[in-house]
Amino acid sequence: MAQEKMLTGCAAAARGAQLAEVEVVCSYPIRPYTAIMMELAKMVANGELNAEFIHGEGEHAQVSVVLGAAAAGARAFTGSSGVGVTYAMEVYSPMSGGRYPVQMAIADRSLDPPGDFGSEHTDAMSTRGQGWILGWASSPQEILDNTLIAYRVGEDKRVMLPQMTCQDGYFLSHIADKVSVPDISQVREFLPPFKAHNPLSLTCPVSHGPQIRPDQGAPMDAQRAATFFDVPKVIEEATADFNRIFKRNYDPFLEKYKTEDADIAFLIQGAHANTCRKVVDALRKQGVKAGMARPRWIIPWPTHQIAEALGHVKALGVVETSTCYGGSMRGGNLAPEVRASLYDLDERPLVTSFMAGLGGETIWPEEFHHMAKVLTQMIKDKRASQYSYWVGFEG
Amino acid sequence: MNVDYKFQKLEPAKSFKAINRAEMYVPGHRTCAGCGPALNYRLVAKAAGPDTIFIGPTGCMYVANASYLCTPYAVSWIHAQITNGGAVASGIEAAFKTLARKKKYDGPFPNIIVMAGDGGSVDIGLQAMSAMMYRNHKVLFICYDNESYANTGIQTSPTTPYGANTTFTPPGKEIPEGKVLFPKYVPQMVIGGHPAVKYVATTSVAHPLDLTNKVRKALTYECPTFLHMLAPCPKGWKFDEKLTREMAKLAVETGMWSLFEWENGVYKYQNVPKTYKPIAEYMKNQGRFSHLKPEHIAKMQAFVDERIANVKANTAIPIPTPSSRS
Amino acid sequence: MAKKLPEYGSVNVPKDREVPFGAITPAPVKTQDLFMTSNWRVVRPVIDHEKCTRCLTCYMACPDACWVYNEKDDKMDWIAGFCKGCQICIHDCPVNAISAVPELDFEDGVVRLEKPF
Numbered sequence: 001m002a003q004e005k006m007l008t009g010c011a012a013a014a015r016g017a018q019l020a021e022v023e024v025v026c027s028y029p030i031r032p033y034t035a036i037m038m039e040l041a042k043m044v045a046n047g048e049l050n051a052e053f054i055h056g057e058g059e060h061a062q063v064s065v066v067l068g069a070a071a072a073g074a075r076a077f078t079g080s081s082g083v084g085v086t087y088a089m090e091v092y093s094p095m096s097g098g099r100y101p102v103q104m105a106i107a108d109r110s111l112d113p114p115g116d117f118g119s120e121h122t123d124a125m126s127t128r129g130q131g132w133i134l135g136w137a138s139s140p141q142e143i144l145d146n147t148l149i150a151y152r153v154g155e156d157k158r159v160m161l162p163q164m165t166c167q168d169g170y171f172l173s174h175i176a177d178k179v180s181v182p183d184i185s186q187v188r189e190f191l192p193p194f195k196a197h198n199p200l201s202l203t204c205p206v207s208h209g210p211q212i213r214p215d216q217g218a219p220m221d222a223q224r225a226a227t228f229f230d231v232p233k234v235i236e237e238a239t240a241d242f243n244r245i246f247k248r249n250y251d252p253f254l255e256k257y258k259t260e261d262a263d264i265a266f267l268i269q270g271a272h273a274n275t276c277r278k279v280v281d282a283l284r285k286q287g288v289k290a291g292m293a294r295p296r297w298i299i300p301w302p303t304h305q306i307a308e309a310l311g312h313v314k315a316l317g318v319v320e321t322s323t324c325y326g327g328s329m330r331g332g333n334l335a336p337e338v339r340a341s342l343y344d345l346d347e348r349p350l351v352t353s354f355m356a357g358l359g360g361e362t363i364w365p366e367e368f369h370h371m372a373k374v375l376t377q378m379i380k381d382k383r384a385s386q387y388s389y390w391v392g393f394e395g
Numbered sequence: 396m397n398v399d400y401k402f403q404k405l406e407p408a409k410s411f412k413a414i415n416r417a418e419m420y421v422p423g424h425r426t427c428a429g430c431g432p433a434l435n436y437r438l439v440a441k442a443a444g445p446d447t448i449f450i451g452p453t454g455c456m457y458v459a460n461a462s463y464l465c466t467p468y469a470v471s472w473i474h475a476q477i478t479n480g481g482a483v484a485s486g487i488e489a490a491f492k493t494l495a496r497k498k499k500y501d502g503p504f505p506n507i508i509v510m511a512g513d514g515g516s517v518d519i520g521l522q523a524m525s526a527m528m529y530r531n532h533k534v535l536f537i538c539y540d541n542e543s544y545a546n547t548g549i550q551t552s553p554t555t556p557y558g559a560n561t562t563f564t565p566p567g568k569e570i571p572e573g574k575v576l577f578p579k580y581v582p583q584m585v586i587g588g589h590p591a592v593k594y595v596a597t598t599s600v601a602h603p604l605d606l607t608n609k610v611r612k613a614l615t616y617e618c619p620t621f622l623h624m625l626a627p628c629p630k631g632w633k634f635d636e637k638l639t640r641e642m643a644k645l646a647v648e649t650g651m652w653s654l655f656e657w658e659n660g661v662y663k664y665q666n667v668p669k670t671y672k673p674i675a676e677y678m679k680n681q682g683r684f685s686h687l688k689p690e691h692i693a694k695m696q697a698f699v700d701e702r703i704a705n706v707k708a709n710t711a712i713p714i715p716t717p718s719s720r721s
Numbered sequence: 722m723a724k725k726l727p728e729y730g731s732v733n734v735p736k737d738r739e740v741p742f743g744a745i746t747p748a749p750v751k752t753q754d755l756f757m758t759s760n761w762r763v764v765r766p767v768i769d770h771e772k773c774t775r776c777l778t779c780y781m782a783c784p785d786a787c788w789v790y791n792e793k794d795d796k797m798d799w800i801a802g803f804c805k806g807c808q809i810c811i812h813d814c815p816v817n818a819i820s821a822v823p824e825l826d827f828e829d830g831v832v833r834l835e836k837p838f
Contacts, residue, residue, distance in 0.1 A: 023493040024486060050497055052489035056482070057526035064479035064523065068450070068486025071473050073500075074493055076486065090476055099743035160743070198745045200471040200487060202446045202505055205748035209474035210461035212744070219740045226732035307726055344726050411777035418786045422803035423753025426784065428761060429807035433784035464740065465755045469748050603781040637808035640782055 002186070002246070007179040009172035012140035013079070013105045013165070014039030015179075016147025018049050019187045022077040022103075023194075024069035026054045026062040030084040031117050032169040033107035037079065059084035063091040063104070070100035071208055073199035075151070078102065081169060082109030085123040089130075095162045096131030097224060098209055099197060101154035103147065104132075106166040107173035110359055118360015119169035121270065121322035125333045128299060131224055133163040133231065135297035136270040138255075140177045143167050145248060146296070152191050152238045158230045160197055168271035168321075170360060182246055190245050231300045253302035255294040256309050258284065262291030264375040265310055265349075267338055268319035269295050272356070272363045276319065279368035290372060298334070306341040315375040316342075316349040320388070321357040331355050331388030350378045353388040367391050398496050400504045402533070403446060405611035414441060414607055417469075424467040426459040429636025431626035431643070432539045434600045436460070436510060439537060439624075442610035445470060447506040448487060452480035452520055454512035455546040455628075456539065471505075480509040480516075481523030481536060488532040506535065506614045513540045513554040517579050525584075528619045531591040535613045535620050538581060541628035549631040553579040556651075557698060558691050559683045561631070566686040573686060577698060585621045586657050592619050596656040599625040601643035605654065605665055612656075625652050633682025642680065649677040650703040662709040674699045752803065758785070760831045762806025764821040770796050772818035779810035779819060801829075 007015065013036045017025070025044070027037035043049035052069075056062040059080045066076035080088065085106060095102060106124045110116035124134060133154060137143040143165065150163035167173055198206050212220065232253070239252035257277055259265055264283075268276050273294045283290035293309055295302055310316055320332025329335050335353035342348045354371045357363040370391065378384050408414045419440035426433035432455055440447070449472040451457045457474055460467055475483040488507050494500035509527075511520050516538035524536055543561055544550040551561040551574055559574045560566055566573035585595050594616050598606040606624070613620035627642040629635065634642060646652035649672045654665040674696045678684040687695075734740070766779075779788040779797060787800040788810060811819045824830040 023497070024489045026486070050493070052493045054485060054489055055530060057522055057529075061479060061482040061523055061526060064475070064482035065486035065489070068473070068475075068483035068488075069490040070486075071483075072448075072487040072490035072494075074490035076490075090478065094474075094476065097744065099745075197743060200448050200473055200505075202448075202471065202502055205469060205471040207461065207466040207468055207472045207746045207748055209744050210464050210466050210746060211458050212464045212740075213462075215738075216464055216740050219734045219738045220744060222732045222734050223740065223742070226734075229729055229731065303729070304726055411781050412790075416790065418751070420786070421749050421752050422785045422787060422800060423749065423756040423758070424785070425756055425758065428805035429809055430784050434782070434809075437784060437786055438781070463755065464744070465746055465749070465753055467749060467753045467756070469750060471748065637812040639784075639807075639809055640813050 002180045002182050004178060004180050006176045007140050008035065008174055008176045009140045009143050009167045010035035010107060010174070011039050012144040012179050013147055013167070014043070015181055016144040017077045017105070018043055019182065019184060020075065020148055020151050020191060022049070022051055023074035024052045024054065024066060024076040026056040026065040026076070026078045028056045028059055028062050028080070028084065030059070030081045032109060032173045033079045033081040033105065035173065036105050036107070059088040060091060063088040063095065066102040067091060067095050067098065067100050070102050070196065071098065071200050073194070073196040075194040076102040077105070079105035079107070081107050082123050083112050086111060086126055089127065092127050092130035092132060094209070097220065099160040100162060101160055102162045103150055103154065104162065104164045105147065106164050107169045108166055109169045116359055117169070119171060119321070120358055120360070121166070124164050124166050125322045127164070128333070131161065132299065133161055133297065134166070134299040135295070136166045136168070137172065138271050138273045138294060140172060141179045143172065144179055144181065145242065145246070145250070148187060148191055149238050149242055153231065153234050155194050156234045159227060159234050161227065161231070171271040186245055190241060228300050235297060250296065253295065253297060253305045254309055255296065257292040257294070259291035259293055259309055259313070261289055263289040263314045263379065264372060265291040265293060265313040265316050266319055266368070266371070267293045267295070267306070267310065267316060267334065269298065269334070270321065272319065272321065275363055275365060276368055279365050279372070282365070283372055288372065288376070301337055301341070303341045306338060307345060310349060311342065311345045313349040315378040316351045317371050317375050318351065318353040319363070319371070320353050320355050323358070329353055329387035335388065350384045352378065352384045352386060354391050355388055356391040400492065400495050401502070402504045402617055403506060403614065405444065405614050407608040407611055408604065411604060415444065417445070419443065419445065419447065419469045421467045421469050424460045425462045426455065427630055427636065429629045429639045431600055431628055431639045432456050432512070432541055434639065435539045435624050435626045438600070438603050438606050439508065439510070439610050440468070440470065442607040443506045443508060443614060446503045447508060448472070450475050450480055450484045450487065450507070450509045452509070452511045452515035453477040454515055455541070456510055456512065458546050477515045478519050479523045480511045480520050481527035484509045484534045485527045485530060485532045488534050504533070507533065508535045508537060510537050510539060512545070513538060513542060514544050514552045517581055517584060518553050525589065528585065528589040528592050528621070532619055533617050535622065537622045537624060539624045539626045540581065541626045541631055543628065543631045545628050545631045554581060557695055558687045560686055561683070571688065572691045581623045582657070589619070592621060594620040594656070594658050597623045597625070597652065597654055599643040599647055599652060599654060600627070601640040601647070602654060602666065609656065631683065634680050638680065645672070645677045645680070648672045649674050650699045651677055653702065653706050664706060664710055667706065671703060757802045758805050759802050762804055762831065763824050764806045764808065765824050765827060766799065766804065766808070766811050766819045767822045768797055768799065769818045772816050773797060774816055776815060778813055778815060782809050782813050
C-alpha cells in the first residue's frame with residue numbers, strides 16, 4: 001500500500017534509493033544535497049537499508065567508489081552538488097564508457113566563484129556530453145519516481161548507462177511536499193534486480209578497460225553513440241510501466257501544458273516550471289494563448305518531441321537557469337539545443353531565451369508575465385530582436 | 396550482524412619449489428625487456444593466486460600491460476584512473492561485502508589488490524590511498540616504486556631520488572644536480588597516520604621468496620595493508636636491462652632501500668647488511684646519476700645515512716607500555 | 722510542419738571493427754598470444770642442463786615467465802614465443818648455467834622468419 005508523506009526533495013531521493021534497494025552508497029557532504037546522504041545514513045544505521053555506506057573523501061572519490069561497486073555487480077548510488085559535480089568530471093566518461101549503470105542524485109547549485117549556495121542547473125549541465133542519462137524533476141514526488149525510472153532505464157540490457165537525477169537546490173531539496181511513497185512490492189514489480197554485464201568475478205575472470213589502439217577508439221565511440229538511439233524507446237516503455245503500476249501520468253520525455261493551441265510558449269525544466277504553470281493559467285484567463293513544455297530528460301535530448309509539440313507555436317521562450325558563457329546565444333545551455341530541434345521545420349517558431357532564477361533566486365510570476373510580453377511583441381514584430389534576455393539586468 | 400565473508404587464508408611458502416607454478420600474470424605483455432614492475436606484478440599475482448581481483452591505475456602497469464584491448468592478467472582486473480585506485484578498490488570491496496551479506500554471492504572473498512605506481516600511490520593517488528586505509532577496507536594496496544612517472548617518458552615523481560636526471564629535472568648550468576628535492580618516505584606516510592592498517596612491508600624484486608610471503612601475509616589480514624615494492628626501471632634509471640635484480644640487491648646493500656615488516660607496531664628487518672656499501676656503488680651503474688659531482692653524492696650519502704640511522708632506531712629494544720606490563 | 726523531420730540516423734559498426742561491450746575483454750588463460758614479443762630479442766638464453774642445479778632462480782627472475790620447471794623431466798623449459806632477451810636470467814644464474822647466444826645464430830631465430838608473429 002502506498003503511503004502519503006510530506007517529504008523534501010532530499011528525503012524523497014533517499015526514499016527512492018531505499019526502495020531501489022541500493023547496495024553501495026558513497027557519501028560526501030556538500031550543500032544542498034547532503035540531506036540525501038544523511039537520510040540514507042540513518043536508514044543504514046537502523047537496519048532499514050542493507051547497504052555499505054562508504055564515507056568518500058571527495059566527490060571524485062564518490063564517483064570512483066560507485067564505479068568499482070558497479071563493476072563488481074552491486075547497485076550503487078551517490079550524489080553531489082555544484083563544484084562537487086564538476087570535481088568528479090574525470091570519472092564520468094569512464095563510468096559511461098565502462099557501462100556501469102550507477103545513479104547520481106544531484107541537488108543543483110551554482111558553481112564557484114564565489115561560493116554561492118543558490119540553485120543553478122549549470123553544474124550537471126556541464127557534464128552533458130559524457131554519456132550519462134540526465135534529467136530534472138519538478139517536485140519531490142517526481143524525484144522519488146525518477147530515481148526508480150532512471151535505475152530501470154539505466155540498468156536495461158539495451159542501455160547499461162549511468163544516470164543523473166537532478167532537482168533544484170533548496171526549492172525542491174529543502175521544501176517538503178506531499179509524496180506518495182510506494183510499497184516495496186510495487187517497486188519490485190517495476191525494477192528487477194541489477195544484473196551486471198560481465199562483472200569482476202573469480203569464476204569468470206575479465207579485464208575491464210584495457211588500453212586500445214587508435215583505430216579501436218572510433219568503434220568504441222560509435223557503440224556508445226548507438227546506444228543513445230535505443231534509450232528513448234526504453235524510456236517510453238519504462239514510463240508506461242511506471243504509470244501503470246504506480247498510477248501516475250508522466251509523459252516519458254516532455255510535460256506538455258496547454259501547448260496544443262498555444263501562440264506563445266515557455267520551455268522550462270525543473271522546479272520553476274511550477275510557477276510557470278500558474279502564470280500560463282493566468283495568461284489564459286487574460287485571453288493569451290500561452291503554454292508550457294517541460295523536458296523530463298535532456299540527455300537523450302527529445303529532439304523530435306520538441307519539434308512536434310512546439311512546432312506550431314509562434315514565439316517560444318526558453319527559460320534558462322544555467323549559464324554558458326560565450327555561447328551562441330550568450331545565455332544558457334538549453335536554447336541552442338531547442339533551436340537545433342526546430343531548425344528543420346518548414347515554419348519555425350521565433351525563439352529567444354530568458355536567463356532567470358540564476359544564483360538561486362525565485363522566478364517571480366511578474367517575471368514570467370514580462371517574458372510573455374516579450375514573446376507577444378516578437379509575434380507582432382515577426383522577429384526575435386535578441387538571442388537572450390537577462391531578466392532583471394536588461395538595459 | 397555476523398557474516399562469514401569467507402576470507403582466504405594464504406600459507407607462506409618455504410621455497411621457490413613450494414610456490415604454485417600457475418601464472419596469474421601470463422607471458423605476453425608490452426613491458427620493456429627486463430622491466431622491474433612487470434617482474435613485481437608477476438610475483439605478486441603468483442603469490443595471491445587465482446581468487447584475486449586487481450585494480451590497475453594508469454601507469455606503465457596499465458598501458459604497457461594492457462595495450463591494444465587485451466591484458467596478461469589471468470584473474471579479473473579493472474582499470475582505474477591514476478587518481479582513484481584506492482577509491483575504486485573500496486567500491487569493489489564494499490560490493491562484495493554487501494553481496495555476501497545479502498546472500499547474492501557465496502564464493503571466497505576475493506583478494507583485492509591495487510597495483511599502483513609511485514605517482515598513483517603518493518602523488519596524484521595519495522588521497523584515494525589514504526582514504527581507503529582510513530575506512531578499514533580489506534584491500535592490499537601495493538606501491539610498485541620505479542621512482543618516476545615512467546610511462547609518460549620518465550618524469551619526476553615524489554619518490555624520485557635527489558640528483559636524478561628526469562625529463563622534468565634535467566641537469567643544467569643553473570641546476571647542476573637535476574633533481575633538487577628529496578623524496579617522500581612512503582612507508583612512514585602509511586605507518587604514522589592510519590590506525591586501521593596493521594601491516595606494512597617493503598620488498599624488492601631481488602628477494603622473491605620474501606616478497607611472496609609478505610604478499611601472502613598481507614592478504615591474510617582482514618584490514619587494509621600496504622606493501623612498498625622496489626621495482627627498478629632500466630629505461631628510467633638508465634642501466635642495462637639485465638641488471639634489474641642487481642640494482643634491487645645493491646639498493647638493499649647500500650641502505651637506499653630497507654627490507655622490513657611493520658606489524659602491529661613492531662618493526663622487523665630482513666637482509667640488514669653487516670656493513671653498508673657506499674651509495675656511490677649504487678649510483679655509478681645508473682645513468683640517471685651520471686651527471687652528479689662529488690658534493691652531490693655526498694649529500695645523497697648523508698640522506699642514506701639518516702635512513703640507516705632509522706633502521707638502527709627502529710630495531711632498538713622497545714619500551715613496554717603500561718598496559719603491556721600488567 | 723509539412724517537411725519531414727530528419728531521422729536520428731543509425732550507427733553500425735562493421736564486423737571487422739567490432740569492439741567488446743564496455744571495453745570488457747575475457748582474461749587470458751595461460752599466455753596472451755596477442756603479444757608475442759619474441760621478435761624483440763637479439764640474444765637467446767641457452768641453458769646447460771648439466772650445470773643447472775634446478776634452484777629456480779631463473780624461474781623467479783623472469784618478468785615474462787619464460788622459464789618453466791618441467792616437473793616430469795626435471796629440467797628447465799624455455800618459452801621461445803615471449804622471451805625478450807633481457808638477460809636477467811643469464812646475469813643472475815648462480816652457477817652460470819645460462820649463456821647469451823645471438824638470435825641470428827639459430828635456424829628458427831626470430832629475425833629470420835619471413836612473417837612476423
